[in-house]
Amino acid sequence: MDTERQATLTAPAAAPHCVPPRRGRPRSEAAEQAICEAVERLMTDGKSLADLTIEGIAQAAGVGKATIYRRWPNKEALLVDVLVRLEEPEPVLPGTSARDDLVVILDFMRRRGLAKRSRWVLRVVLDQMHSMPALKEVYYDQVVMRRRRIIHQVVGRGVAAGEFRADLDVELLGEMLIGPMLLRTVLWDESPLDDPELPATIVDSLLEGLCGPSRGVPTG
Structure with a gap:
């Protein structure tokens, strides 16, 4: 297993309780x-x-x-840890293929969306965070950007393995693959998220292409 793939599979999960990154003397x-x-x-x-x-x-x-x-x-650092604690730990990726890893990532996003809808405190904290630039900056640096890097690593492996097109930017490919779930979990609260097959449906629909049979595949 190459170094980049190992790093992706063992990327640190969000802690299930408040555990600050810096350590000194034993703490309660x-x-x-x-x-x-x-x-x-x-x-x-x-x-x-x-x-x-x-x-x-x-x-x-x-x-x-x-x-x-x-x-x-x-x-701000305390509130970030509280936010992490309110969410599910990030999943361990299977590493069998980029497609399988993306399905797991999207399922994590789906469950996070359900949690936000059902947990009033999580919803309020995430909504209010935008009015506190210092908190938003810390949260984006420690949580959002870490998750984004994992997605880019997965997509990059998919391009290298020939699973995804190589003529598109990795960042754009990542946005195309997670965008539908992100819309449902962040913007479209009325969209259903309770179908556990939704992540696979999103990924596979994009991988199979969106053209109907009447159009066929462009030849040039």
Whole structure:
């Protein structure tokens, strides 16, 4: 297995609970859990992201401010970890083909969309994040861009293996393949997401082409 493929298959999944990337002296997982749950509870009680303060979070969690600052440098970093905690861990890709990996990625997006629709706190946090540039920047850097790189790696392997056309930009190919699911999960809330076969249908429809039999395949 080549180095790039190994990196793709073992790309770090989103942590199921708040675990900051930097490590020092041993830290209490119970304290981290309490802090994350305090943020969720405050949001459920009607607090906006802008209303949240380190002081208020510490009081709600029953810890001192220093306990929070030992784990996160600022509120934005803490809220990113809470966002990650609210979502499902990213899937391990099978690596059997680029097509199979993309189906798994799209199914992760589908489940994430269902979670956003059913979990009020996740929806509110994602919507309000755009009004906080610092939080959005950290979230995009640590979560969105990482997922984007994984998609580009998968598509790049598909091009190299001859699964996808080589005359299109890898970034454009990735957008074409995940775009339909992204629209359903982000913009079109009324679109159904409960069909587990939807990811395979999207990927295979694009791979098989969109032309009807009356048009045939252009010859030149």
